[in-house]
Amino acid sequence: NMPIHRRLRFGNLMEMSVLDTRQYRSDQACGDGRKPSCAAHQDSNRTLLGEAQRDWLFQHLATADATWNVMAQQIMMAGLRSVSTDGEQLWPMDIWDGYPHERSALLNHLDAVGTPNPVVLTGDIHSNWAANLHLDFDAPNSKIVGSEFVGTSISSGGDGQKKK
Template sequence: NSRTLLGQAQRDWLYGGLATTDTTWNVLAQQIMMASLRSVGDNGKELWPMDIWDGYPYERQQLLQVLKSLGTPNPVVLTGDIHSNWAADLKLDFDAPGSETVGSEFVGTSITSGGDGADMTEYGAALLANNPHVKFYNAQRGYVKATLTPSLWQSDYKVVPSVTTANAPISTRKTFVVEAGNPGVQEA
């Protein structure tokens, strides 16, 4: 319970802002994935990634509970620095698939990292199977384009087939939306 990612001063600032917000979309932009990513190692034991919010489960649970208790409108987490694309529901309890969804998360890949990536990997397929709140995984290079209106958030996952080929075409791999007042990602 003592591990903290935010620290007291930053947590107080964040919770204060969430308590007084009057915006339609409340965006938390940060560098590590907030949704839980449960996986199983070759030895059959559960793995816990420590360099994402899974390393701070108590603080993540507190933040998600604050979003719910304050009734923060339309919380959306934007995440980078993971070298793959993800879309996920943010649940009050990631261990209970039927748990209330309180927010949405969109994770964007890198566009300049080495290697061309892949549409799907064994790792990605295993994570999707073990994490029903995760709606999308893709390991290609690209970016996420977000379009917001008062009633809808749209995230377009833009990918390139190759970063090593000059003028490689860019395409939309997948599109997800969040309806204002209805947390959770939906495929468009």
């Protein structure tokens, strides 16, 4: 257990919280992969950040005073659910969609404390995305509390295919 989460400050312009979404998380629910929701998926005790890192992040976000407040982390935060051929919703259990209660707590915290200009930077998905972070991903008209930019690796074409 070597903590890698940390905070970097660039004057008044930006403060970056570098998060670890791998080391402290609960196991992926429902057998991992894209799955229908199950009891474990809806368990509010499951965590992606772990209690200590989540408390550290929430405390920082509550007192953030930089113009831009960036969270750099490994997995997509915006909703990325899909629907199976028989109409069943499928959740990618290895990203924030697989930890809906903790994502909701984080987004509601951003809103409640008024963190200035929150931005999430993400990698590890082999495609590029830009997304609004809504308080409720089931309600597209719900309040937007931040933005997310997802970048791919240098060896990926950005559309999920390897670059040759």
